[in-house]
Every structure is written in C-alpha cells, then in structure tokens.
Amino acid sequence: MVFSSITFLFYFLPITLAIYYIVPKKCKNLVLLIASFIFYFFGEPTYVILMAFSIAITYIFGILIDKYKKYRKLFLIIAISISLGLLVYFKYANFIIQNINLWLKNQIDFIYVALPIGISFYTFQMLSYLVDVYRGDVKVQKNILKLATYVSLFPQLIAGPIVRYKSIEDQLENRTHTMQKFALGVRRFIIGLSKKVLIANCLGELANTFLASKEMSILYYWLYGISAMLQIYFDFSGYSDMAIGLGKMFGFEFLENFNYPYIAKSITDFWRRWHISLSSWFRDYVYIPLGGNRTTKIKWLRNIMIVWLLTGLWHGAAWNFIIWGLYFGILLIIEKLFLGKFLEKMPKIFSHIYVLILVMISFIIFNGKNTVQIMQNIGGLVGIGGIPLITPESLYYLKSYITIIIVGIVASTPLIKNIVSSKKFEKITNTLEPIFLISLLIICTSYIVDGSFNPFLYFRF
Amino acid sequence: MKEKTKNKVVVFTFILILFAILIANIAKKDEEISMTERRKLTQFPKITFEKIVNGKTSEELDNYTVDQFIFRDTFRSIKSFWSNYIYRQKDNNGLFLKDGKIYKIEYPLKEANIKKSAEKIKNIYDKYLNQDMKIYYSLIPDKNNYLESDHLKINAQDVQDILQNTLPQMKYIDITKDLKLEDYYNTDLHWKQENLKEVVSTLEKEMKLKDTSNINYDIEDLGDFYGAYYGQLGMQVIPDRIKILTNKTIQNLIVYNFETSKNEKVYNIEKMKKSSDKYDVFLSGATALIQINNPNGPEGKELLLFRDSFGSSLAPLLIENYQKITLIDLRYISSSILNQYVKFEKQDVLFLYNTLILNQNVLK
Numbered sequence: 001m002v003f004s005s006i007t008f009l010f011y012f013l014p015i016t017l018a019i020y021y022i023v024p025k026k027c028k029n030l031v032l033l034i035a036s037f038i039f040y041f042f043g044e045p046t047y048v049i050l051m052a053f054s055i056a057i058t059y060i061f062g063i064l065i066d067k068y069k070k071y072r073k074l075f076l077i078i079a080i081s082i083s084l085g086l087l088v089y090f091k092y093a094n095f096i097i098q099n100i101n102l103w104l105k106n107q108i109d110f111i112y113v114a115l116p117i118g119i120s121f122y123t124f125q126m127l128s129y130l131v132d133v134y135r136g137d138v139k140v141q142k143n144i145l146k147l148a149t150y151v152s153l154f155p156q157l158i159a160g161p162i163v164r165y166k167s168i169e170d171q172l173e174n175r176t177h178t179m180q181k182f183a184l185g186v187r188r189f190i191i192g193l194s195k196k197v198l199i200a201n202c203l204g205e206l207a208n209t210f211l212a213s214k215e216m217s218i219l220y221y222w223l224y225g226i227s228a229m230l231q232i233y234f235d236f237s238g239y240s241d242m243a244i245g246l247g248k249m250f251g252f253e254f255l256e257n258f259n260y261p262y263i264a265k266s267i268t269d270f271w272r273r274w275h276i277s278l279s280s281w282f283r284d285y286v287y288i289p290l291g292g293n294r295t296t297k298i299k300w301l302r303n304i305m306i307v308w309l310l311t312g313l314w315h316g317a318a319w320n321f322i323i324w325g326l327y328f329g330i331l332l333i334i335e336k337l338f339l340g341k342f343l344e345k346m347p348k349i350f351s352h353i354y355v356l357i358l359v360m361i362s363f364i365i366f367n368g369k370n371t372v373q374i375m376q377n378i379g380g381l382v383g384i385g386g387i388p389l390i391t392p393e394s395l396y397y398l399k400s401y402i403t404i405i406i407v408g409i410v411a412s413t414p415l416i417k418n419i420v421s422s423k424k425f426e427k428i429t430n431t432l433e434p435i436f437l438i439s440l441l442i443i444c445t446s447y448i449v450d451g452s453f454n455p456f457l458y459f460r461f
Numbered sequence: 462m463k464e465k466t467k468n469k470v471v472v473f474t475f476i477l478i479l480f481a482i483l484i485a486n487i488a489k490k491d492e493e494i495s496m497t498e499r500r501k502l503t504q505f506p507k508i509t510f511e512k513i514v515n516g517k518t519s520e521e522l523d524n525y526t527v528d529q530f531i532f533r534d535t536f537r538s539i540k541s542f543w544s545n546y547i548y549r550q551k552d553n554n555g556l557f558l559k560d561g562k563i564y565k566i567e568y569p570l571k572e573a574n575i576k577k578s579a580e581k582i583k584n585i586y587d588k589y590l591n592q593d594m595k596i597y598y599s600l601i602p603d604k605n606n607y608l609e610s611d612h613l614k615i616n617a618q619d620v621q622d623i624l625q626n627t628l629p630q631m632k633y634i635d636i637t638k639d640l641k642l643e644d645y646y647n648t649d650l651h652w653k654q655e656n657l658k659e660v661v662s663t664l665e666k667e668m669k670l671k672d673t674s675n676i677n678y679d680i681e682d683l684g685d686f687y688g689a690y691y692g693q694l695g696m697q698v699i700p701d702r703i704k705i706l707t708n709k710t711i712q713n714l715i716v717y718n719f720e721t722s723k724n725e726k727v728y729n730i731e732k733m734k735k736s737s738d739k740y741d742v743f744l745s746g747a748t749a750l751i752q753i754n755n756p757n758g759p760e761g762k763e764l765l766l767f768r769d770s771f772g773s774s775l776a777p778l779l780i781e782n783y784q785k786i787t788l789i790d791l792r793y794i795s796s797s798i799l800n801q802y803v804k805f806e807k808q809d810v811l812f813l814y815n816t817l818i819l820n821q822n823v824l825k
Contacts, residue, residue, distance in 0.1 A: 001519070006526040010486060014479040042519045183468035186475045202548070215569065393569070396613050400551035407548075430462040434470040441478065446539035449530045450554070450695070 001042040002158075003189075003242045004196050006448055012039065013246075020250060021177075029149045029172065032250060036152040040118070043158070047116035050086065055151050057082050058126040059144045062133050066140035076134045080127060087123045091115055095317035118158035120314055122151050124281055129165040131285055138166050146172050155246035159239040161257035161277035168252055175251035185248030190437045190444075192241025197444040199411065200235035202404050203227040206397060207367070216387045220394035221380030225360045227401065228367050230408040233262065236275070262359070262412040265351040266343045267331045270359060278314070282307045304336075305329045315366070320374060324365045331358060485531040492529065496737045497537075497692030502528040537695035545696065551612060556694045559612075562647040563690035563698060564605050567817050568613035574822035575620055579627035581824045582812050585767070585796050586631065593807035597668055599634040600624065601652070601771050601815040604645035606637070620816050631812075634667040636660045646701045649688020650817070651740055654774040655680055655704045661778045668809060670782040678706035683730070686739045703739050710757065711777050719750035719802060727753065727777050743773035749793035750802055753777070758784035763808040767791060769818045783809075791824040 001008050016035040023031055041048045061079035065072045088096075094110050101107045129150070132138040141147040150172055156163050210224040240257035247254045257277050264270035271279050290303040305326065312325015335343065343351045361378055368374030380387060410416065420429050462470070494501050506512070506521035530536065544553040551557060555566045582598065590596055602617035617637055625633055639659035644652050652660075662674055686703035705728050716725045725745050733742035744751055753776060763785045766772055769792065776786050787803060794802075818824070 005523055006530055007519075007523050010479060010482045010530075011526065014476075014483045017476070017479075042522075043516070045514050045516055045519070179465075179468050179472060183471045186471050190475075213569075392611070393613060396551060396611060399611070403547075403549045427462070430464060430467040433467055434474055437471060438474050438478065441475070442536075443539060443543050446536040446543065449527055449533055449536040450540040451527055 001039050003239070003246075004193060004201075004444070004448060006445075007042070008039075009193075009445070009448075012042075017249065028251075029146060032153060033145055033149045036149070036154040036157060039154040040152060040157060044117050047119075050090075050116055050119075051122060051152060052148075054083060054086060054122065054126060055148045056144070058130060058151070059141070059147050062130060062140045062147070063142065065130065065134050072134055076130060079130050083123050083126055083130075087119055089113070090119055092313070092317045121160050121162055122157060124162050124278075124314075125151055125165070128162070128281060128285060132164070132166055138169055141165075141169075141172075153247075153252075155243040155250070155252075156254060159236070159243070160275075161240050161243060161254055162281050163254050163277070164281075167255055171252050177251045181248050181251065185245045187245070187433070187437060188248060189242050189245030190440050192238045192243075192245055193444050194440045195234040195238030195241060195411070197447045198440075199404060199408050200231045200233075200238055201447070203231040203401070203408060204235070206401050206404075207231055209397060213393060215391045215393040216380060216385075217389060217391040217394045218380065218383045218387060219390045219398060221377060221387075223394060223398060223401070224377065225364055225381060226405060229262075229356075229360045229363045230405065230412070232363055232366070233258075233412065234408060260412065260414050262356065263352070263414070264355045265348065266335055266340060267328065267355060267358060268335050268340060270355055271328070271332070278311070282311055286310060301333055304333055308332070319371075320365055320368045323374075324362055327362055327365060482531060486526070486529070489529065489531050494737070495528075495533070495692070497534055497687075497695070499689060499692055499737050505529075534695065538697070541695040553694060556690055557612060558694060558696060558698065559608065559610060561699060562604075562608075562642070562645075563688070563694050564608060564612065565603075565650065565690055565693075566613050567603060567605070567615055567820055570615045570619055571820050571822070572623060575623045575819045576627055577822045578814070578819040578824050579624050581791065581796060582631075582767070583628055585799070586628075588796075589800060589803075589805045590810060591805065591807070594805075594810050595632075595668065596630075596810045597632045597634050598624065598628060598812035598814075599636050599664070600819075601813065602637050602640065603816045604642060604650065606816070607640065607642040607645075615816055615820060617816055620819060624819075632667070634664060634811075636663050639663050646686065646688050648686065648691040648698055648701050649740065650690065650815075651688070651771060652774065653701075653704070654706055654743070654778070657775060657778055660775070664779065664811070665782065668811070670779075673778075673781045676708065676710075676781060678708050678711075681705050681707055683733065683739070683742060688740070689738065703733075703742065705742065706778065710755065710781060713756060714777070714780060715754045715756070716744060717752045717754065718745065718748055719752070720748055740770065740773075743770075744776065744788065746770075746773070747790065747793065748788075749790050751788045753780055753786045753788070755780045755784050755786075758782070760784060763787070763806075765789065765803065765805075765808045765810045767810070767812040767814075769813075769815050771815050772813055775813070792818070793825075795825040 001012060003009070012035075016031070020028055020031045020035075037048060037052075040051060044051075057079060061075050061082075064075040065079070068075065090113055093113065097108045097110055129138070129141075129147075133140050141150070150163075150165055150168060153163070204227075206227045207224055210220055210227075213220070237258040244254045244256070255277065257275060259273040259276065261270050261273035264273055287303055287307045290306060291299055292303060293300045295303070308325040308329030309322060310325070311328070312321045312323070315321045315324065343354070346354075364377045365374050368377065376385070379385060383389070419425065420433075491504060492502055493504070503521065503524040505525055506518060508518050512518045512521070541553050544550045545558065552566055557564055557566070586596065600617060600621055603615065605612065605614035606617045608614070621633070621635075621637075639662075640652065644656035646653060658674065662672070664670070665672055681704060683703045683705060685700040687700045691698060691700070707728070711727050714727050716727055717723075718725050727744065728742050729745040730742060732745050733739050736746065738746065740746070744753075747770060758780065759782065762783045764779065764783045764787070766776055766779075766786055766788045768776070768788055768790060770790075772788055772790075776788055780786060787808075789799065789803070
C-alpha cells in the first residue's frame with residue numbers, strides 16, 4: 001500500500017487511527033503491529049512471511065548475542081549472514097547471475113523471484129539493532145511483539161527513513177500523544193503528500209514524456225535533467241515527510257532524513273543533507289568499523305570507495321547504481337583531498353552551481369537504463385550529437401511545466417519555511433495554516449482520484 | 462489564531478475529512494458507469510485466495526476505491542482547475558481548453574502508423590476493388606489543425622503527403638480548405654453536420670456527382686450536447702447544441718444494420734436519449750456495417766464509404782446522389798471478411814478518415 005492512494009488515505013488511515021486511539025495504552029503497539037502487517041500484506045501478500053521470518057531471526061539472535069557473551073561475535077555473524085543472505089538472494093541474485101554469465105559458456109538460469117518491497121530498509125534496521133545489541137549500545141528486546149512493531153512500523157516500513165532501534169527504543173515502551181504532536185504530524189504528512197503528488201508525480205510525467213520522445217533538443221535534455229532531479233527529491237523527501245508525520249500521529253519521533261540538500265555548497269555537504277538515515281547508517285556500521293579516516297591515506301580512500309560502492313548497490317541491483325555510488329565516492333575523495341578548501345573560498349553562487357550540476361548528472365546516471373542512454377542524456381546537455389537548441393516539443397513542455405519547476409525550485413529551499421516560522425507573521429500563518437493544509441489535502445485527493453501518474457519509485461530499493 | 466487553537470483546528474478538520482469521506486464512501490451506492498468519462502467503473506472485486514496471494518485483490522481494491530470515490534467528478538474538476546489555472550499547464554491529461562473549445566493533443570505524428578493504415582487501404586484496393594469503380598480517398602483533419610496556438614499538433618498536410626505517397630493509384634480529394642474551427646463541436650472531436658455544406662460540395666464536384674447545394678434541409682435542434690472531451694477534461698464548459706439536417710428524402714431512408722439485422726432510422730433519437738454520447742444519433746453510433754437505402758435515389762448508383770464516426774453525419778448528406786450507401790467501419794470489422802457481406806461491383810468508393818484514426822493505426 002502506498003501513502004498516496006485512496007485505500008491508504010481514506011480507509012486504512014482513519015480506521016487504524018480510530019482503533020489505535022480507542023484501545024488502552026498497553027494494546028497500542030499490538031494495534032500498530034497488526035496494522036503494519038496488513039499494510040505490508042496489501043502490497044506484498046506472500047513476502048509478509050519473509051518479513052516475519054526475518055523478524056523472528058533477529059529476535060532470536062538478539063537474545064543469543066545478549067545471553068551468550070562468549071559467542072556473541074559468532075551469533076552476530078550468523079544473524080548478519082542470514083539477513084544479508086536474504087537481501088542478496090531476493091535483490092541481487094539475478095544481477096550476479098547476469099554478470100557471471102558474461103564469463104561462462106554454460107549459462108546459469110535466472111531465478112524467478114520478485115524484489116520484496118522495503119527489504120533494503122527493514123534489513124538495515126534489523127542489522128543496526130543486532131550490531132547495537134552486540135556493541136552493548138542498546139538493551140536486547142525480549143518482547144518479540146515490540147521488536148516486530150519496531151521493524152514493521154508501517155509509516156517507515158517501505159521507504160524509510162531507516163529508523164534506528166536506539167532512537168525509538170524508549171518510545172516503544174512509553175510515548176506521549178499530544179494535540180500539538182498530532183497537529184505537527186498532520187502538517188508534516190500533508191506537506192509530504194503534496195510534495196509527492198503535486199510536485200514529484202507531475203515532474204515524473206515530464207521526465208517520462210522526455211524518455212518517450214524522439215524529438216530531442218538541448219532544452220529538452222535540460223528539462224529532463226532538472227525535472228528528474230526535482231522529482232526524485234520531492235518523491236523521496238515527500239515520503240520521508242509522510243513517514244515522520246504519521247510517526248508523530250502515533251506518538252513517535254523519527255529523525256529527519258532530508259535537510260534541503262539542494263542548497264548544499266559541496267557534495268560532502270549534500271550527503272549530510274540527503275537521505276541522512278542511510279548515509280549515517282553506512283558511516284556507523286561500515287565506514288567507522290573499517291577504520292574511517294583514522295588510518296593510512298590509502299585505507300581511508302579505500303574505505304570511502306567501499307562505502308559508496310555499497311551505497312550505490314543498496315539503491316538497486318544494476319550497474320548504473322554502482323556507477324552512481326562510485327561517482328559520488330570519487331567526488332567526495334576529490335573534495336576531501338583538495339577541492340573542499342577551494343570550494344569554501346569560492347563565491348557561494350559557484351559552489352551551489354557546482355553541486356546542482358553534479359547532482360543533476362548523478363540522477364541522470366541513477367535513472368539511466370543503460371550506458372548508452374546515460375551518455376546520451378548527459379551529452380545532450382551540451383548538444384553532443386548535433387541536436388538543435390530548441391524544438392517545438394521541448395518549448396511546449398517548458399511552457400507547460402515551468403510553474404511546477406519554479407514551485408519545485410522554491411520548495412527545495414528553506415525560503416517558505418523561514419517566512420512561515422517568522423514571528424512577524426505568526427498570527428497570519430496560524431490562521432492560514434489550517435486552510436492551506438486542508439486545501440492541499442483536497443487537491444492531492446483530486447489528483448489521486450483523477451488517476452494521475454503516481455509511480456512507486458521504491459520498488460528497486 | 463493562537464498556536465493551541467490552530468493545532469485543534471488542524472487535527473479536528475483532518476480527522477473530520479478522513480472519517481466523513483470514509484463513511485460517505487461506505488454508504489454510497491456503487492455506480493456502474495461514469496456518464497462524464499464514458500466508461501465502466503470498477504466494481505467491488507471478487508475476492509479469492511489466489512487473487513489475494515498474487516496481489517491482484519490489492520490492485521483491484523485500489524482501482525475500485527478510486528473509481529467509486531464520493532464526488533469523483535467534482536474532485537476531477539478540482540484537479541483540472543489546479544492544473545489549468547494554478548500550474549498553468551498547457552494541457553490536462555492531453556486535453557486543453559481554449560476560447561471555450563476543448564482540444565485533445567494527438568502528438569507526435571506516427572509515420573509508421575499512418576503508413577500501416579494506408580497499407581490497409583491499399584490492401585482493400587488490391588483485393589476487392591476493380592477498374593470499373595471510381596475510387597477516392599479524403600482526410601478529415603483534427604480540429605487542432607485549425608487552431609492558431611503553440612500547442613502540439615499533427616499537421617494534416619504531413620499526413621496527406623504520406624497517404625499520397627502510399628496510395629498513388631487512388632484519387633485524393635482535399636476537404637481541408639472546406640473546414641474551419643467553427644465547423645467542429647466545442648466539446649467533442651466531431652464536426653457539425655449543419656456545417657458540412659462546403660465539404661459536400663467539394664466531394665460532389667470531385668466525384669462528379671450532381672450538385673445538391675440547392676436542396677433545402679430543416680435544421681432540428683436536439684438539445685444540449687456534452688461531447689466526449691467534456692467529461693475527459695472535467696471542467697465547466699458551455700455545452701454544444703446537437704442539430705440534425707432533415708428533409709423528405711432523409712425521412713424516407715431505410716437504414717439496415719448488419720449487426721442487429723434490423724432496419725433503423727437515419728437519426729436514432731431513441732438511442733441518443735439512452736446513450737451517454739449524443740453523437741450516436743447519427744446512424745445509431747459505432748457500427749461495423751450499415752446500409753442506407755434511398756428508394757427514390759438514382760437507379761443502380763451505389764457508394765461504398767469506408768469511414769470512421771465522422772462519416773455517420775456526412776453520409777445522409779450524400780444520399781441524394783445514390784440509391785444505396787454502404788458504410789464500412791474497419792475498426793469493427795476485419796477487411797479480410799468484407800466480401801462475405803459486401804458485393805464489390807462497380808460502385809463509387811470513398812475512403813474517408815480522420816487524422817487521429819490513421820495516426821493510431823486502428824484499422825483492421
């Protein structure tokens with residue numbers, strides 16, 4: 001089930017909220033657990049068993065790691081192997097076979113398996129829990145229902161953020177429900193829904209129109225690059241906003257996942273602001289254990305490249321994701337070695353342009369189906385292939401989508417947030433906010449009811 | 462408003478909307494068809510174990526909840542309004558409104574499709590037609606062709622060029638100059654029957670038929686007409702009026718429908734009243750094979766009209782020159798079995814298609 005659907009918004013959510021707030025406090029986690037399993041079952045009827053199995057494994061090995069200190073490393077390795085083994089099998093097996101087959105005479109048959117939605121997210125959550133128990137950073141959870149509630153919690157189950165057990169350990173036991181928190185949750189949820197439905201989906205339509213077109217021009221390549229870049233940001237951050245908002249409605253406080261990444265002044269800064277829960281996960285569970293930067297220069301650079309290779313792979317089982325990860329790895333190394341200092345001294349405008357262009361190219365790689373398409377879409381930005389500057393089609397779509405692009409650009413900056421949170425306008429914004437939010441909810445509903453373009457981008461994560 | 466009050470307003474309104482819509486959707490009786498969108502709406506799915514397991518039930522439930530959503534048309538109008546006036550998008554789901562007229566974008570020109578359509582016409586020519594026949598073809602431009610704007614559109618001249626290259630053995634009749642924007646309905650893709658005088662004159666002249674421009678018709682106004690584009694766009698637009706041209710000859714015509722094996726009238730008012738598409742008044746709407754018999758028409762004169770829905774309103778205006786007009790719609794009947802129903806002798810033959818049909822390659 002996706003948040004931007006009628007089934008979720010006007011059936012699942014009100015019913016779950018009603019039951020959740022009616023039942024006594026001790027039953028609330030159980031309600032969330034059942035709701036989360038129904039939520040997952042709706043989209044992945046068979047793989048709900050896989051998730052339950054993964055939870056059981058995590059629960060059992062958590063207890064074993066905690067109880068048998070002497071063998072805790074062994075148990076951790078077994079638990080990680082099982083979790084990662086499932087992830088590799090379901091997500092990467094065919095990719096591995098495909099690449100092995102390039103070298104073999106006798107081809108290995110592909111396996112018929114679909115990628116379970118959200119497996120990358122919940123596997124990483126379970127791994128963080130197991131490692132934290134191993135390290136003694138968190139207490140082992142002896143109540144399987146609570147652990148299952150943590151892993152399957154529907155607001156963040158299929159598209160993150162990757163919530164660490166550490167950050168909601170106490171909230172699973174004891175959390176507050178206040179009018180203010182709920183109102184903030186509603187606000188965050190509606191804003192996230194609007195980002196997804198009113199910006200990301202509309203720009204996704206433009207990106208798809210470009211991909212289907214044969215009438216190329218430099219303008220069209222730029223339109224595609226910009227719209228793809230805005231689409232993925234508003235889709236992903238919109239989903240995180242909805243997750244954080246829903247979390248608040250059910251009393252949870254999830255950590256932020258995005259912090260205006262497109263105002264970053266360097267790629268290093270960009271990755272501090274983009275998908276924060278994933279980059280901090282890799283930092284804490286891969287980069288630092290490998291030695292981080294407290295090692296020789298060569299090993300340090302190796303560590304960076306390993307992390308970014310894995311980051312790329314995490315996003316999908318295809319070469320473009322690997323290239324995408326390594327691209328960022330190389331850029332980060334260049335910045336760390338010499339460019340970073342230079343960027344700091346540069347006028348802000350240049351560092352912003354530098355980030356935006358490199359990030360746009362990264363998302364062209366991210367969206368690319370093959371190397372030829374990626375090279376075409378990057379080369380097209382500078383007119384490689386003798387294409388015209390403008391065609392009637394590209395001009396038409398520029399005119400048709402310019403307002404949405406401007407809305408997207410403005411909404412990528414903290415400008416609106418700064419105005420809204422200014423004390424000067426407090427009275428006006430307080431009065432207008434409910435009208436604004438409800439209007440957005442109605443407009444989003446109208447887009448969903450119209451059956452407009454509503455892709456689910458997370459199936460490959 | 463104070464922070465606390467604001468929070469209460471936000472929460473209560475949100476909850477109220479969620480529950481009001483939930484209850485309304487449960488209480489609302491499911492509708493079978495959408496008159497505005499002219500399509501069947503998804504009904505509550507049959508739930509089976511197999512469909513649950515393979516995820517089909519979830520998909521069907523998603524479609525069902527969207528299709529049966531309370532005030533669906535109103536919500537679609539809101540979306541259309543937002544897209545048109547706030548986002549200033551040039552089109553909404555491929556449709557746009559300009560000066561009270563609704564247009565649909567058909568773009569780009571699919572050369573391969575037009576060639577395939579032309580090949581199908583050529584196949585009929587090779588298989589069934591003979592040298593005793595007078596064979597013509599013509600092209601009805603989409604109404605976008607007459608709109609001065611920067612909207613994407615297919616140039617009718619380009620389609621014509623492809624057809625003329627593929628069909629050199631047939632005579633092309635150019636009617637594009639006989640049409641203007643006003644000759645098409647505001648809310649529909651079709652042309653208005655009452656505006657076809659010049660088209661008829663050109664066809665008569667080029668096909669060497671008797672000039673019927675002096676024949677008088679009574680114009681009968683059948684009321685408001687909300688065309689196909691009206692429902693698809695989902696915006697408030699002044700409806701058209703649907704009018705029919707009639708006279709004694711037309712009233713005496715006998716229309717035989719091969720599908721129903723029944724005689725019908727040229728203008729099927731009864732069907733129009735029941736149908737969501739009032740354009741069905743012309744020869745009862747979409748039909749694979751239909752024959753108009755004119756008992757007082759010139760003896761032995763017969764026309765085979767290969768056509769789409771535009772032909773339904775035109776055919777009655779050509780009947781003065783014929784005893785019989787057979788209308789063949791290749792979207793609904795395969796050309797390979799035509800000789801089972803039509804005897805190809807020495808009739809006049811006219812292939813008359815709209816650019817949209819050719820660009821979509823839907824001829825069988």
